[in-house]
Amino acid sequence: MEKHIDTKCVQSGYSPKSGQPRITPIVQSTTFFYENPEQLARLFDLKESGYFYSRLSNPTCAVLEEKVAALEGGKAALATSSGQAAITLAALNVCNCGDHIISSSAIYGGTYNLFDVTLRKLGIETTFISPDSTAEEIEKHIRPQTKLIYGETVSNPAISVLNFEGYSNAAKKHGILFMVDNTLSSPIHCRPILLGADIVIHSSTKYIDGHATSLGGIIVDSGNFDFKGNKRYADFNTPDQSYHGLIYSKDCGELAFITKARAQLMRDIGACMSPFNAFLTNLGCETLHLRMERTSYNALEIAKTLSSHQKIEFVKYPFLSSDANYGKAEKYLNGGAGGMLSFGVKGGKEKALDFIKNLSVVANVTHVADLRSSVIHPASTTHRQLSRQALAEAGISENLIRFSAGIENINDLTKDILSALKKI
Ligand SMILES: Cc1ncc(COP(=O)(O)O)c(C=O)c1O
Structure with a gap:
């Protein structure tokens, strides 16, 4: 049964079995025990799902990830140490040196600096455009290296609303990933995936936690973007040498984006959410x-x-x-x-x-x-x-x-x- 979003806030992500804790437990453990070394090897190979090290995944963080994915209508999510970490990992998941981002200029100052200063230093260039831009206006800025079209639903601090239609149409026409920061609207007031977004970002520090206790971020993957054969995204269509030749678009299907973000970037950068923050954030999210x-x-x-x-x-x-x-x-x-x-x-x-x-x-x-x-x-x-x-x-x-x-x-x-x- 598809549940109402109110019920999802309270219940999604955790369904205890008989005799288990009613409330999401805090699994404050960096690591996990396995009797069988072959099983651990299968987990490393992504051939079996399970936990082995909390930088990559943790049961308490997984509850929050599943809940926010359900709220946004996405397929899967990745919790991060802050909203800034979520945006950085998500951008680096598709952009390499020499690549290009088109972003609304009406975005949080921290994100503006990330795009305009820090990513620029890494050779990733951003063109800033009005949040009101039409698809035709956006298309004029698209280059062969454009990997990301980005905006905020309701922007901080300008409080403008994104022209979803223009942004989404431009992205769809050219096979470019459309990513939206939905922090200030929350999934209660807007579900960007229904408006064409492929990836949704949250600073969970804000409404999702809601009590100002825990920094955190979430990347939600709609599972809708088809990387397979898309020439812009060579990294998704060629073997990842750092992950025993995994080809994300072929081996991970609709979870290509979020699997790469977790298996490659979270592994290498490590900006993960702590289980305790995930517990508090999930508790906040219940209301x-x-x-x-x-x-x-x-x-x-x-x-x-x-x-x-x-x-x-x-x-x-x-x-x-x-x-x-x-x-x-x-x-x-x-x-x-x-x-x-x-x-x-x-x-x-x-x-x-x-x-x-x-x-x-x-x-x-x-x-x-x-x-x-x-x-x-x-x-x-x-x-x-x-x-x-x-x-x-x-x-x-x-x-x-x-x-x-x-x-x-x-x-x-x-x-x-x-x-x-x-x-x-
Ligand atoms: C819209 C928006 N996105 C991202 C961020 C960054 O989030 P964090 O402070 O959790 O890193 C903020 C912070 O205020 C924000 O308002």
Whole structure:
């Protein structure tokens, strides 16, 4: 029976047998015992499935992987030590020196730096384009070496919505992998695989954990991308000499991408999730559906309250009917746009900072997307290294505040915000 996503949040990934623990156990072991050396050899050869070393796979991490794959409608997943690790491994799984990525420019700053600085140093070039680009606009940038088309469902911090149709059509037409970071929407509000994504990424540090306890990331493979015979992806169609001649597209079928990510890149780079973080993240994920509903409700209410306040210059939230992203939000997001919104306080930076100082329920922290409401002033913190011009290009004005709505009572949040505005 295909279960509702709410039930999957609670139950997917772990079904105890009679007498086993009701709750996912934490298997805090690096290694696993086998009586029979031939069996261990078969595990190394991927001829049999099982655990042998927790860098490659671990039973507690596997529960979380299976759950998030089920939530996203994917075939399999790989848990990583952070969201950044997930994006790095996923990109390196298809890109070598000399290759090319096309990415939306409206992405998390850490990912922007990864593509623009670190991968560039490794000889991988990225062309940044608008999240609104049409398929025709994207196609103009495609090269023989283009291995990846990348975007964020709802972007951090610009809070724009990706034009899935344009990105997906361009990728499909040219047989290029389409990868989407779905962190800020979560599978509750958007399932990118249904909108054409081949690979979905999460910083599970955010909504999936939801309690700000555990850094983590997840790569979900839809199993839909056909690497077999695709000339762009020679590494998937030629023997991997570091893995006794395995040909991923032939030997792993629809699991080619995720098997290569685990067997080759996780083996070599080792940015794996710890079993304890997987336990906490899975526990958090059990209430993802409830938290997303409240978070998105609170964010929209706050956005509406701020929109009509005389001390507020502008508000950005995709489900405000006045927002530039409203049409895309209606088309691609289901039941909410998550908790992040941004707004400008009239009177510039000083007034914005004064506003933050006068909040008491909402805290000033460097985080988004957990169950406690928080704010930050990007121009003096996360984006302080940018020049005035670069800030303007990134859509970050000096008076902009990034707000992440949690799941507290909306009346307490509204009172706190209105009282802080009154004091400035
Ligand atoms: C959309 C998005 N993707 C990726 C990341 C990176 O995740 P992590 O901090 O878990 O490395 C973040 C972090 O804020 C994010 O907001």
